[in-house]
Amino acid sequence: xxxxxLTNTSIIVGxxxxxxxxxxxxxxxxxxxxxxxxxGSGGFEQRLPGLKSFTESxxxxxxxxxxxxxxxxxAAQVGSQQLVTVAPTGGLVAADPVSFGRFIIxxxxxxxxxxxxxxxxxxxxxxxxxxxxxxxxxxxxLRTTTFVAPIVAHVGPTAAQSLYVGLNVTAATGVGTMVVxxxxxTLVGFGSPTLRATLPATTAxxxxxxxxxxxxxxxxxxxxxxxxxxxxxxxxxxxVIGVA
Amino acid sequence: MSVLAEIRVAxxxxxxxxxxDGQINILSHVVGDMxxxxxxxxxxEGKYIDYHxxxxxxxxxxxxxxxxxxxxIGGSAESGDIALDGxxxxxxxxxxxxxxxxxxxxVLPDGRAFTLHAADVDNHLYGxxxxxxTVSAEIPLLVQIYRS
Numbered sequence: 545x546x547x548x549x550l551t552n553t554s555i556i557v558g559x560x561x562x563x564x565x566x567x568x569x570x571x572x573x574x575x576x577x578x579x580x581x582x583x584g585s586g587g588f589e590q591r592l593p594g595l596k597s598f599t600e601s602x603x604x605x606x607x608x609x610x611x612x613x614x615x616x617x618x619a620a621q622v623g624s625q626q627l628v629t630v631a632p633t634g635g636l637v638a639a640d641p642v643s644f645g646r647f648i649i650x651x652x653x654x655x656x657x658x659x660x661x662x663x664x665x666x667x668x669x670x671x672x673x674x675x676x677x678x679x680x681x682x683x684x685x686l687r688t689t690t691f692v693a694p695i696v697a698h699v700g701p702t703a704a705q706s707l708y709v710g711l712n713v714t715a716a717t718g719v720g721t722m723v724v725x726x727x728x729x730t731l732v733g734f735g736s737p738t739l740r741a742t743l744p745a746t747t748a749x750x751x752x753x754x755x756x757x758x759x760x761x762x763x764x765x766x767x768x769x770x771x772x773x774x775x776x777x778x779x780x781x782x783x784v785i786g787v788a
Numbered sequence: 789m790s791v792l793a794e795i796r797v798a799x800x801x802x803x804x805x806x807x808x809d810g811q812i813n814i815l816s817h818v819v820g821d822m823x824x825x826x827x828x829x830x831x832x833e834g835k836y837i838d839y840h841x842x843x844x845x846x847x848x849x850x851x852x853x854x855x856x857x858x859x860x861i862g863g864s865a866e867s868g869d870i871a872l873d874g875x876x877x878x879x880x881x882x883x884x885x886x887x888x889x890x891x892x893x894x895v896l897p898d899g900r901a902f903t904l905h906a907a908d909v910d911n912h913l914y915g916x917x918x919x920x921x922t923v924s925a926e927i928p929l930l931v932q933i934y935r936s
Contacts, residue, residue: 550843551840551843551847552844552845553843553844554843555843555844563842563843563847564842564844564846564848564934565848566842566843567842604842605841605848605932634845660905660907662850662905662930662932
């Protein structure tokens with residue numbers, strides 16, 4: 545992909561799509577550098593990479609109508625856990641790149657600004673587990689029946705890695721449930737798929753955001769999400785997968 | 789009608805709904821015959837539209853307009869100056885205030901809301917409009933709306 549301008553970036557925090565309220569996002573990945581110097585280090589300090597951590601910060605415009613960013617994320621939400629998914633190119637089609645992980649909100653500044661300014665919103669978050677570079681398996685959309693997402697290519701997890709699956713349910717009404725499963729296969733034709741993850745059932749009347757870790761080791765290169773709905777539910781959701 | 793045109797019409801309607809109606813001619817667009825005194829809603833000089841204020845297909849747009857108030861200088865320059873000050877004043881007892889008439893959010897015909905903010909006003913401008921001497925001022929208007 546050539547260079548591109550950030551315009552359609554999709555940012556979903558928990559059950560809320562905050563894209564249209566956000567004008568800046570800053571992901572940061574760090575690793576603690578631990579001293580490992582010995583008498584054999586030849587007179588130089590040596591270090592080993594230690595634990596990894598991640599932060600995300602978002603800023604933009606405050607808005608207070610039902611479901612809008614400041615109505616959902618305010619002082620009451622500080623300290624809450626959220627599944628954060630950021631799709632820089634929009635996340636509108638399967639296989640779009642996405643960065644996702646479970647974070648804790650560690651700061652919110654909203655609304656802010658000087659008199660005459662457009663009211664601003666800012667939120668910062670710190671990871672409490674892995675942050676995963678993955679792809680969109682099932683783009684954000686309203687579904688009322690079972691949906692079998694397209695087959696997407698992705699490298700499988702090695703023995704030191706896991707398969708991560710994130711599900712953002714941004715709206716849910718009606719009755720019934722939705723269960724998301726992820727399968728993998730060796731070949732693109734998906735001839736003999738293997739079930740890799742089954743997420744907790746989503747109740748149609750409740751938005752939510754499961755973040756699922758599957759301790760899988762496989763060389764399978766193709767994956768597919770299936771959103772199995774029972775009952776008469778109207779569920780708007782996005783499924784993302786990745787390996788870390 | 790396009791969203792930009794609808795916004796200008798909606799702003800003009802807000803003025804018509806105020807106590808200004810009848811005191812001044814209210815125009816949403818530049819037309820051939822613009823009798824004085826009038827207020828006309830026009831795009832701001834320089835940056836008119838910021839299409840990408842936020843991310844996503846329904847991102848926030850900022851649209852910069854100007855409410856241009858033009859008053860004829862009749863018998864004396866002083867009378868025109870005083871009348872224009874009336875339109876530029878702001879306060880609960882200022883019945884001719886253009887700024888106060890625009891203090892509030894607007895709604896488009898399809899139900900979409902936009903926020904409207906009047907910014908600082910520069911000095912009176914003295915000039916000639918056609919054959920008439922005029923005194924005028926421009927009130928910058930900041931409109932915020934989400935793309936449909």
